[in-house]
Amino acid sequence: MKTFLLALSACTLAAFSSYGQANPVDTAAAPTLKPQANQFATELNVNPFNGTLSLNNSINQLKFRYFAAQNLAVRLGMNGSRVSNVSENSNPYGTNSYRFKDERSSTTIGMNLGVEKHFTGTKRLSPYLGADFAIVKKSTEQEINEGQVTTTITGGWREFTPYQNGYSYTYHERGYTTYGINLVTGFDFYMAKNFFFGYEMNFGFSQKSMEELEVKQTGSSNSPSENGNIKNSSFSFGPSLMNGVRIGYVF
Secondary structure, eight states, X not given: XXXXXXXXXXXXXXXHHHHHHXXXXXXXXXXXXXXXXTEEEEEEEEETTTTEEESSSTTOOEEEEEEEXXXXXXXXXXXXXXXXXXXXXXXXXXXXXXXXXXXXXXXXXXXXXXXXXEOOOOSSEEEEEEEEEEEEEEEEEEEEEETTEEEEEESSEEEEEEETXXXXXXXXSOOEEEEEEEEEEEEEEEXXXXXXXXXXXXXXXXXXXXXXXXXXXXXXXXXXXXXXXXXXXXXXXXXXXXXXXXXXXXX
């Protein structure tokens, strides 16, 4: 019996010793909080200083990342919006009958495509460098029907300002095409597995070309007709910050 108990104790000690060697108490062996290969991530922007919550950045992008490897991600941002409104006023009766209708619309579509290189950092912190290419296209149209006269405008919206002896007008909501290349740097800090917050800044250039402004008028009117076009462009280069703190998750 004594021999049996000694043998059992030896086996028990050997088992615990083997378990301790196979599972050492080491934080490096703990499950990582960071994303693994073949996982996707998305995020929102939160600005704690004015209490706003928005999509990824100032142009309201939906942003996704695909981790081809734990330290390499492909980034894709997309946005699209449509604005349309109609203003109508008419009086078909009497000698001073009139009809006025103003239809306006604009469409904006944009996309960013790039890559991120993530560095070791710490268990929770994942700093990265990257680059992306961005393009945004905005188209604007307006049609004004006033009596028998129809004015069609592409590339902007006309706004009238009356004064004592007539009126003047300006153009706003101009259409444009913007493209650029950005070098980006930022970090992800994982508060829990696959849940992070972060920040990002970039340095790059962008070229913005305003859409050609065309005004065409048909019908008869005593008002002057402006059939022509206006076109200009601008260039920017330098650093910029994303608006707010990034909060996202991996799935």
